[in-house]
Amino acid sequence: MQFTNLESYYTYLEEDENLSIHDFNTSKYLKILGDGSSEIELKKLCSYEQFFCDFSIEKGEHVPNHQMGDYKYPTLELFDDDFVYLKKRAEETINPKYKSKYNHILWLSPQKHYNNAKQAIESYMALLENSNFAADDNLLNNSFRTYFENLFLLSQSINYKSAETIDYFTTLLAGSKINEFCKYAIMRFIVENIKKSNAVLFEKFFDYANSKVEIAEDRLLESFLKLLIIISQKLKKSPANFHEKLGDWHISQLKKENEQSFVVHHFYLNALEEYRKANHKEKIEQTSVSLEQAKKTINLKRVPFEIKDEKILKALNQYWKMTVDTIKRIVTEKSSKDIYGYLILDDFLPKPNSDEDETKSALFDLVTTMTFDINRNVNKSKSGMINPYHLHINNFTFRQISCVFLEGMKEGKITFQSLIDYLKNYTWYGTDFTYVDNNNEKQGFDWIELLTPSLQVFFNQIEADIKTATNHHQGYIVAIDSLVLKFEGLLREFSRAIAAQTIEFKADGTEERISFDKLLDNEKITDLIPANDIAFFKYLFTSEGMNLRNNIAHCFYKTENYNSSTMLLLIVALLRLGNYRLEKKHDK
Structure with a gap:
């Protein structure tokens, strides 16, 4: 197919009897025609028709073929002549396939006119009535459905030929022009999008779908059952x-x-x-x-992947070598206090996920994806998405933290005693939150006392593991269990100290402790603690990530789930939450 001029292109449109919606070659040949001409006007008109060919209308709305961030192609802004050319084409074109499209585009534009919608409706109806294709051609059945959905929504929106549109479809139920899945999909679309409930129509659809339940197979049976559920609810059955x-x-x-x-x-x-x-x-x-x-x-086997691109491998190796050299220099030259400060202040945590960051590959459209928790239950709040935050923690953050601890322990600067001293002298945990009540009894918490057993057990175990080159899972159970639960207590203490709400009152007058997630979402917390730290805490303790609080509190962790890496992440969280000075306050 080659266009020698615009007239040959117009002739091609008028003679096109294919119901298919997308014709990717037409736009290509229009570009060739425009690029090969020196006439400015011809180039401009070819560009308009390119946009027209690339334009898609689905469910009554413009769907850009290409989107990336704020960029969308094509858009109505590309027609910069107040749509004069499109109006001319809408009047001149006879083929209903394209007459409906020209008019529908105009209806979606700022130049919309009632007559455009009417012309589009009549053209869609003529196109569908005169269409002829094999009932087992799924692509053309899908095209038919798309055209009908556009027709139905337009007829509903301006209340023009809406009854005729529905009547036309109901006649198709007894025939074989379209396949059963197409019939199901259109019935469901009508039921879900009709402006005014129509009990007679719904009963007709109900009877048809019900008649197919005993004979339909597999996916078609599933589809008709779902439709019957929807219609039953509409009919109050x-x-x-x-x-x-x-x-x-x-x-x-x-x-x-x-x-x-x-x-x-x-x-x-x-x-x-x-x-x-x-x-x-x-x-x-x-x-x-x-x-x-x-x-x-x-x-639930892990599927590893290997990076084979030499440039990427080289860049990663260089990055890691620079990181290790930096860590070794800090550990060698700085004091224990500075090393712990590095774990708090250095920006090695990933940035919080946004909706745009969690990307779903097009590959996932072809497969079933599910997210499981530690008990092999499906996490319905998550789909099979690639989580860049999780990847960053596992491939970069943890490696950096491990390197700091390993080098620091080799130098004798990271030890149980140096960490306790740091927590006591440079974090708010060292504040004496205890007091003597009216009965001369000690109340409140000495957080250093409460944190000490967990940290002591951890250092004893990791030092033994380093010497024996092992990872003794059982040896970390007490340390992790204790620190995970203490962290929630620390967060509540911190919230009380800055006058953030920790208790909410229910409608029945009872009190309830605010959940861990809500504590982290409190504005007083988020105004004070950096977003990266908040995201890190949520990753460790909530269902957004490792869900340590739930898994520990309900004994979901098995022995093999405990390891030194989890404890190292917890210690970094402990350091970051403690990086404040607080005045002692008590609830009255």
């Missing part, structure tokens, strides 16, 4: 029967999966959710037991 059948469908899928696959977990959870909605107690119990049994066989 009980959807319990369909929830139960949907649960049964999820259980049936287990036969197709290896029992060690994590996808088994996925189907059990979905089945359990449906049985709960159906209030089927017997199947809830059966599925819960089966789920717990399945956890024992789920295979």
